[in-house]
Structures are given as structure tokens and as C-alpha cells.
Amino acid sequence: MTTTESRTERGTHREQRERVAALHAELTRNGLVTWTSGNVSERVPGEDLFVIKGSGVLYDELTWEGITVCDLDGTAVDGVKRPSSDTDAHAYVYRHMPEVNGQVHTHSPYATAWAARAEPIPCVLTAMGDEFGGPIPVGPFALIGDDSIGRGIVATLGDSRSPAVLMQNHGVFTIGRSARAAVKAAVMTEDVARTVHLARQLGEPVPIAQADIDSLYARYQNAYGQ
Numbered sequence: 001m002t003t004t005e006s007r008t009e010r011g012t013h014r015e016q017r018e019r020v021a022a023l024h025a026e027l028t029r030n031g032l033v034t035w036t037s038g039n040v041s042e043r044v045p046g047e048d049l050f051v052i053k054g055s056g057v058l059y060d061e062l063t064w065e066g067i068t069v070c071d072l073d074g075t076a077v078d079g080v081k082r083p084s085s086d087t088d089a090h091a092y093v094y095r096h097m098p099e100v101n102g103q104v105h106t107h108s109p110y111a112t113a114w115a116a117r118a119e120p121i122p123c124v125l126t127a128m129g130d131e132f133g134g135p136i137p138v139g140p141f142a143l144i145g146d147d148s149i150g151r152g153i154v155a156t157l158g159d160s161r162s163p164a165v166l167m168q169n170h171g172v173f174t175i176g177r178s179a180r181a182a183v184k185a186a187v188m189t190e191d192v193a194r195t196v197h198l199a200r201q202l203g204e205p206v207p208i209a210q211a212d213i214d215s216l217y218a219r220y221q222n223a224y225g226q
């Protein structure tokens with residue numbers, strides 16, 4: 001498949017596609033993506049569908065028409081672009097995690113450097129306790145092309161409070177109750193990946209006690225979660 005064109009075009013879900021297209025600007029603004037890599041998706045409320053960035057679309061050229069509507073098997077049902085090559089992973093997560101309404105994928109550099117070493121980011125910042133409730137875990141090595149990436153994401157996040165997983169040798173996948181929440185998790189993942197990396201250049205970061213992590217997480221999620 002070398003074309004980025006898809007055969008269907010009906011212009012449905014336009015408001016949501018406009019909003020999700022606009023959210024992609026946060027990926028470039030925060031330095032999380034290069035060229036056409038990375039994507040945001042969001043479940044369509046009340047329908048067995050989600051919207052996701054089209055494959056090979058440049059961020060500067062992304063409008064609602066660059067966002068493709070897919071069913072939960074990852075098949076495009078509306079749009080002029082073939083959906084992102086990561087669509088199967090997003091579809092698998094939507095099928096298996098009903099509470100997830102938004103997802104983001106990036107190869108943001110600091111976080112992906114941890115993924116390249118298959119090393120979880122330890123919870124050594126109160127902001128991590130707030131947002132992630134513990135370390136940011138590593139998921140298995142998986143090749144694109146079947147359900148392997150999706151299965152790795154679901155298996156890893158199912159055992160974690162973290163809304164982010166570092167897929168080994170690959171990059172960051174985040175989940176949220178909305179696309180915006182998943183984007184926030186992707187931005188925060190890169191932020192803490194950078195800070196903990198910097199801390200380690202100077203010595204060994206000091207862990208936070210589990211009871212304190214629990215307390216940070218409970219307070220923050222109660223105040224800002226939902």
C-alpha cells in the first residue's frame with residue numbers, strides 16, 4: 001500500500017475531526033514529533049467508530065480532511081486519506097479498554113530514549129506521582145502490522161495507573177478520557193522523561209515513598225481527574 005488516498009469520502013463527524021486536527025498542533029508545539037510521525041485519535045461518542053490522523057499527512061497541512069473516520073476494526077469508513085499506519089494499535093485499544101476515549105502516539109526524543117533502553121521512568125518527581133501514579137512502564141517489543149502493539153499497550157497499561165507506556169525500541173503511546181487528556185499525558189511524559197534524564201546525569205534520583213505517591217495520585221486525580 002503506497003497510496004495515502006482512501007476511497008470513501010462523506011464528510012461526517014466534521015466538528016470532531018476539526019477539533020482532533022487542531023489538537024495535533026500541540027504535538028509540534030511541544031516538540032514531540034518530526035515530519036509526519038505521531039498521531040492523535042478519539043472515539044466517536046455513542047458509535048463504534050474513532051477518528052485518527054491520515055497516513056503521511058504533514059502537520060502544517062493537517063485540516064479536518066486529513067483526519068479519517070474508522071470502525072473499531074481499523075477500517076476506514078470516511079475520509080480521503082488512508083488512516084495512520086498505527087490505526088490497528090489504536091483500534092485494538094478502543095476495543096479492549098472501553099474507558100479510553102483518546103489516544104496519542106509519538107516518538108518524542110527523551111521518552112523514546114528510555115524506550116530504546118527498555119527502561120521504565122522511575123517515579124522521582126511529585127508531578128509524576130500526580131499524573132502517572134508511579135513509574136512510566138515499558139511495553140514489549142512489537143512489530144507493526146498486526147495486533148501486537150495494541151496487545152502490548154493493553155497488557156502493560158492494564159497493570160498500571162500510568163496513562164502512558166513506553167513501547168520498547170519504539171516510542172510513547174498514551175490514553176485518556178478524551179483526545180485532549182491523552183495529548184496532555186504525551187506532553188507530560190516527555191517533560192518528566194527529560195527532567196529525570198537530566199537528574200541522572202548528576203547522580204541517582206531519590207525515589208518517592210509508595211505511600212506518598214499514593215497520596216499525590218489520589219489528591220491530584222480527585223482534584224483534576226474526574
Ligand SMILES: [Zn+2]
Pocket residue numbers: 038105106107170171
Ligand atoms: Zn511509531
